[in-house]
Amino acid sequence: xxxxxxxxxxxxxxxxxxxxxxxxxxxxxxxxxxxxxxxxxxxxxxxxxxxxxxxxxxxxxxxxxxxxxxxxxxxxxxxxxxxxxxxxxxxxxxxxxxxxxxxxxxxxxxxxxxxxxxxxxxxxxxxxxxxxxxxxxxxxxxxxxxxxxxxxxxxxxxxxxxxxxxxxxxxxxxxxxxxxxxxxxxxxxxxxxxxxxxxxxxxxxxxxxxxxxxxxxxxxxxxxxxxxxxxxxxxxxxxxxxxxxxxxxxxxxxxxxxxxxxxxxxxxxxxxxxxxxxxxxxxxxxxxxxxxxxxxxxxxxxxxxxxxxxxxxxxxxxxxxxx
Amino acid sequence: xxxxxxxxxxxxxxxxxxxxxxxxxxxxxxxxxxxxxxxxxxxxxxxxxxxxxxxxxxxxxxxxxxxxxxxxxxxxxxxxxxxxxxxxxxxxxxxxxxxxxxxxxxxxxxxxxxxxxxxxxxxxxxxxxxxxxxxxxxxxxxxxxxxxxxxxxxxxxxxxxxxxxxxxxxxxxxxxxxxxxxxxxxxxxxxxxxxxxxxxxxxxxxxxxxxxxxxxxxxxxxxxxxxxxxxxxxxxxxxxxxxxxxxxxxxxxxxxxxxxxxxxxxxxxxxxxxxxxxxxxxxxxxxxxxxxxxxxxxxxxxxxxxxxxxxxxxxxxxxxxxxxxxxxxxxxxxxx
Ligand SMILES: Nc1ncnc2c1ncn2[C@@H]1O[C@H](COP(=O)(O)OP(=O)(O)OP(=O)(O)O)[C@@H](O)[C@H]1O
Ligand code: SF4
Ligand SMILES: [Mg+2]
Numbered sequence: 102x103x104x105x106x107x108x109x110x111x112x113x114x115x116x117x118x119x120x121x122x123x124x125x126x127x128x129x130x131x132x133x134x135x136x137x138x139x140x141x142x143x144x145x146x147x148x149x150x151x152x153x154x155x156x157x158x159x160x161x162x163x164x165x166x167x168x169x170x171x172x173x174x175x176x177x178x179x180x181x182x183x184x185x186x187x188x189x190x191x192x193x194x195x196x197x198x199x200x201x202x203x204x205x206x207x208x209x210x211x212x213x214x215x216x217x218x219x220x221x222x223x224x225x226x227x228x229x230x231x232x233x234x235x236x237x238x239x240x241x242x243x244x245x246x247x248x249x250x251x252x253x254x255x256x257x258x259x260x261x262x263x264x265x266x267x268x269x270x271x272x273x274x275x276x277x278x279x280x281x282x283x284x285x286x287x288x289x290x291x292x293x294x295x296x297x298x299x300x301x302x303x304x305x306x307x308x309x310x311x312x313x314x315x316x317x318x319x320x321x322x323x324x325x326x327x328x329x330x331x332x333x334x335x336x337x338x339x340x341x342x343x344x345x346x347x348x349x350x351x352x353x354x355x356x357x358x359x360x361x362x363x364x365x366x367x368x369x370x371x372x373x374x375x376x377x378x379x380x381x382x383x384x385x386x387x388x389x390x391x392x393x394x395x396x397x398x399x400x401x402x403x404x405x406x407x408x409x410x411x412x413x414x415x416x417x418x419x420x421x422x423x424x
Numbered sequence: 425x426x427x428x429x430x431x432x433x434x435x436x437x438x439x440x441x442x443x444x445x446x447x448x449x450x451x452x453x454x455x456x457x458x459x460x461x462x463x464x465x466x467x468x469x470x471x472x473x474x475x476x477x478x479x480x481x482x483x484x485x486x487x488x489x490x491x492x493x494x495x496x497x498x499x500x501x502x503x504x505x506x507x508x509x510x511x512x513x514x515x516x517x518x519x520x521x522x523x524x525x526x527x528x529x530x531x532x533x534x535x536x537x538x539x540x541x542x543x544x545x546x547x548x549x550x551x552x553x554x555x556x557x558x559x560x561x562x563x564x565x566x567x568x569x570x571x572x573x574x575x576x577x578x579x580x581x582x583x584x585x586x587x588x589x590x591x592x593x594x595x596x597x598x599x600x601x602x603x604x605x606x607x608x609x610x611x612x613x614x615x616x617x618x619x620x621x622x623x624x625x626x627x628x629x630x631x632x633x634x635x636x637x638x639x640x641x642x643x644x645x646x647x648x649x650x651x652x653x654x655x656x657x658x659x660x661x662x663x664x665x666x667x668x669x670x671x672x673x674x675x676x677x678x679x680x681x682x683x684x685x686x687x688x689x690x691x692x693x694x695x696x697x698x699x700x701x702x703x704x705x706x707x708x709x710x711x712x713x714x715x716x717x718x719x720x721x722x723x724x725x726x727x728x729x730x731x732x733x734x735x736x737x738x739x740x741x742x743x744x745x746x747x748x749x750x751x752x753x754x755x756x757x758x759x760x
Contacts, residue, residue, distance in 0.1 A: 319536050320537055321538075322491060322493075325491060326491060326528045327527075327550045328523030328550070328553045328554055329550070333549065337549075341540045417540060418587045
């Protein structure tokens, strides 16, 4: 177990290092921030001073090494725009994004699992066919379009839900959360649904496929041959097996949910990391872009590791101990 | 539950299957997997059900259990369990018989246990499904059942997952589960074919002992004639969804009436040799989708004559000896 963890951590460090080079070089290639940051009527002397102050006069590899040296100490540079540490800037906005992503993920499981279960158990019913047709829509409609439609219907036409911001928040452990107030929840509902739409479809399809496959297994028939109630057969024997792929995939999807929240946050003016990164890209605030990408990479790696560990808890056949 | 059954029929044989028909309504047509199967098993008796692959043995077993799934359906005949027609029971009544009065052991031990549930979970739930006892009591019963089928240190093994057991051990667990409620009938679908010969022998001996002591009747499905010879009281031979011969195991193996049975045992050199597969008979098993008219063995039968285009009935030719054939091997029986 600990050997396994150690190996995974070394692998992770390698991935982070490789990503840092790609991200740094990639961001360097997308244009000159000097043009945007320094007012056009600044004179030559002011320009040069600014360039030196930002470290932009050094060759790329030196800039990278400086960045790397500082990065290992937790310093991912200062935002050109806010003149604040980029890391702090992102971490401040992370709770909002995490809240949105968690709400979307749990919502997707809460809605997707029962629907998928129903569709798997009664594949020929009208309800199942409607669910499956709906899931195709969930897969194929673009997130931004659905977001705009949600605002049109529920905010503009019906006036039921607010369309922007986080609403009232409650502070716990130094961060603000929307889901603890009614007003905050109404603000969270639409963006979370918007972000969840794709995942709901995914969970429905995974669950349905899992149920249909598992129902044909000998061990399900054997469970019935033991005289167990249909309830126990479905919710213990079948359910525990389909939980494995559903948890694995939704877990792995969590990273892309955070990445995709960029779109949703922009539409619903949700003050999370996604909105920050869009604003930063617009003004080429390099340290923030680099820091954001690095944090997302770290998150993906952590999520993968957590999912692997969770998988081993759910599936006894892949227990990680070597016993 | 047992009390919903008619007690006046206690003297009836444990199982009587009459003209059972189970068909699968597939896109390609109707598969007549079981198409006229009849046999009887008395209390404490073992009936060996043999036949080549695809002859409908497993489907017969599932029909008795009431576990035929769509697109399959029992379309005819009756299954009398202690004199009561199982077709007349509701699904709920049938569920109370399953695993309780009638248990089944499946063909493939690697697939019968749920991979994500511990052995104790899978055993205790079986006890609790049919009896209101405490969890501790159910656990004790499960442990005893494991001990009975020869699993060492059953207390520890209860906490294992199926993948920590070998195939032989898993089949013992499945047998232990089948024995939990001391059923009146066990349908054992090739329970030992997947195991190696020594373990097969051990399990057979244990099962035989259990049947003798508890009065449990058994339907023992197998390919292995020598197992049938050593274990069964009676034998039923299936061909293309039908029983073609039924009788006392010694008499049938010594002097089979049906040409198919004759072919099967003709080449088994010694009946004591375990693991001997059934002899290959020249020709192909007919497709169940479009069986030829008349006797389905006709195309492969060395004794076939013109009248074989009419399907023969399963009827007694000698006392206690049934065969589905117009021209059975009677002369050899007389000679024997
Ligand atoms: N779900 C199903 N749909 C269609 N046909 C089926 C289905 N299940 C079984 N059959 C058909 O029923 C026939 C009998 O199958 P069965 O499993 O009873 O054979 P068997 O005698 O047990 O063979 P084996 O010795 O290989 O186990 C086969 O031809 C099979 O194709
Ligand atoms: S009925 Fe005719 S074809 Fe069929 S087994 Fe008997 S002799 Fe052969
Ligand atoms: Mg079979």
